[in-house]
Amino acid sequence: MNSPRDQELxxxxxxxxxxxxxxxxxxxxxxxxxxxxxxxxxxxxxxDVLAGEPPPEFPQGLHQTLIDxxxxxxxxxxxxxxxxPPADQPGWRSALLALRYVGAFxxxxxxxxxxxxxxxxxxxxDFTGLAxxxxxxxxxxxxxxxxxxxxxxAVTGHVNMRQGPTVLVVDFELDSAGPxxxxxxxxxxGLGFGGFAQVExxxxxxxxxxxxxxxxxxxxxxxxxxxxxxxxxxxxIALVFKADxxxxxxQTLAAEQ
Amino acid sequence: xxxxxxxxxxxxxxxxxxxxxxxxxxxxxxxxxSAAYRLTGNPEDAKDVTQVVFLKVFEHLDQYDDRYKxxxxxxxxxxxxxxxxxxxxxxxxxxxxxxxxxxxxxPETKGPLTTLDREQVSERxxxxxxxxxxxxxxxxxxxxxxxxxxxxxxxxxxxxxxxxKSRLFEARRRLGELLNRSEIL
Numbered sequence: 001m002n003s004p005r006d007q008e009l010x011x012x013x014x015x016x017x018x019x020x021x022x023x024x025x026x027x028x029x030x031x032x033x034x035x036x037x038x039x040x041x042x043x044x045x046x047x048d049v050l051a052g053e054p055p056p057e058f059p060q061g062l063h064q065t066l067i068d069x070x071x072x073x074x075x076x077x078x079x080x081x082x083x084x085p086p087a088d089q090p091g092w093r094s095a096l097l098a099l100r101y102v103g104a105f106x107x108x109x110x111x112x113x114x115x116x117x118x119x120x121x122x123x124x125x126d127f128t129g130l131a132x133x134x135x136x137x138x139x140x141x142x143x144x145x146x147x148x149x150x151x152x153x154a155v156t157g158h159v160n161m162r163q164g165p166t167v168l169v170v171d172f173e174l175d176s177a178g179p180x181x182x183x184x185x186x187x188x189x190g191l192g193f194g195g196f197a198q199v200e201x202x203x204x205x206x207x208x209x210x211x212x213x214x215x216x217x218x219x220x221x222x223x224x225x226x227x228x229x230x231x232x233x234x235x236x237i238a239l240v241f242k243a244d245x246x247x248x249x250x251q252t253l254a255a256e257q
Numbered sequence: 258x259x260x261x262x263x264x265x266x267x268x269x270x271x272x273x274x275x276x277x278x279x280x281x282x283x284x285x286x287x288x289x290x291s292a293a294y295r296l297t298g299n300p301e302d303a304k305d306v307t308q309v310v311f312l313k314v315f316e317h318l319d320q321y322d323d324r325y326k327x328x329x330x331x332x333x334x335x336x337x338x339x340x341x342x343x344x345x346x347x348x349x350x351x352x353x354x355x356x357x358x359x360x361x362x363x364p365e366t367k368g369p370l371t372t373l374d375r376e377q378v379s380e381r382x383x384x385x386x387x388x389x390x391x392x393x394x395x396x397x398x399x400x401x402x403x404x405x406x407x408x409x410x411x412x413x414x415x416x417x418x419x420x421x422k423s424r425l426f427e428a429r430r431r432l433g434e435l436l437n438r439s440e441i442l
Contacts, residue, residue: 007426008422008423011422011425015400015406017406043429046436047401049382049436049441050382050397050401050402051401053402054375054379055287056294056303057300058287062286065308066286066311069308069311070278070281070282070311070315073311073312073315073318074270074273074278074315074316074318179345181345245346
């Protein structure tokens with residue numbers, strides 16, 4: 001068996017990382033040791049196979065999604081008049097959204113006001129740290145229409161759905177020791193993803209893909225997800241909670257037309 | 258990959274230059290997607306990881322220390338996010354055990370494939386990668402697909418260069434063994 005030093009020498013030769021002294025040492029090693037030559041051939045064969053691998057196909061629309069996300073992340077100098085994300089464009093839907101830059105609607109009001117309306121009762125009086133979506137004042141006149149409690153080993157808390165003239169809000173207050181994946185399926189019929197807000201900017205991302213919103217909660221978090229609601233038909237949002245890929249709870253929230 | 262160029266682009270991005278932002282994204286998007294694909298084994302996951310990586314990079318541009326290489330930094334985030342995503346989904350296919358090798362043989366005949374087209378080769382290479390430990394997979398991806406040298410790999414993985422060399426050697430032997438048994442080598 002070649003020594004670790006010999007192995008590294010052979011490997012460095014293949015990777016073009018030899019210094020002049022090592023070149024001489026490697027040449028000597030390969031000349032003297034059949035085992036070293038075998039290792040050299042095997043590693044070269046592997047490198048050749050991997051070098052022949054074509055790159056994966058780059059997804060259509062991803063470039064623009066990345067540009068938008070990057071521009072949003074450094075938004076103050078780049079895009080002071082940030083426009084609302086085009087929620088109906090497939091490329092945008094799949095964006096992983098930086099929560100504090102998710103604009104819900106074009107005109108804005110501090111999200112502080114949003115969550116003040118949401119809590120039943122609000123868990124804290126201080127929403128100054130909130131970041132996220134913005135809604136017009138009128139849109140905030142919501143009423144609680146559905147909700148449920150969570151009382152499981154993996155997660156506790158409550159979920160409350162509120163409805164306004166053009167908006168649905170699903171308000172979460174969750175406490176989980178480990179990561180709990182929350183998926184909301186809204187089917188995109190009459191509903192459109194409108195934004196996200198949270199008390200603390202701790203949840204790192206929200207995925208919005210083809211009528212599904214997915215996020216992972218770990219610890220205590222208060223957050224809300226906003227939907228634009230055409231009001232043309234009854235709205236149903238199916239929620240699934242999972243921990244370690246195991247289903248904890250599933251329930252559908254509904255709001256009448 | 259030129260760090261001087263990248264550092265200049267980062268400075269321009271910090272000043273709010275959208276052109277620099279687009280250039281930087283354009284320079285790295287395919288490389289990051291490719292690395293994420295090799296690390297996660299799934300194009301959708303790779304897409305998610307790529308988005309998170311760029312989001313994090315641009316959110317934390319002010320924390321980037323240009324004494325270090327930009328691409329080492331972005332690859333480090335890519336490796337971490339890919340591994341995090343796999344762990345979060347509980348889909349760690351760390352099947353680095355001898356019997357797992359059989360799974361990459363012909364599913365119908367249970368015997369070795371005799372003729373493989375390019376697509377089959379790619380599929381089996383990716384399957385073999387996914388049977389390795391995340392640490393081994395990461396060094397293979399950074400060396401062979403991202404084409405980082407030992408020093409940059411050390412910076413990206415935050416491990417000593419000596420560890421990079423020994424880990425890379427082990428990973429190559431393991432991958433060679435897997436590909437050999439699946440008739441790729």
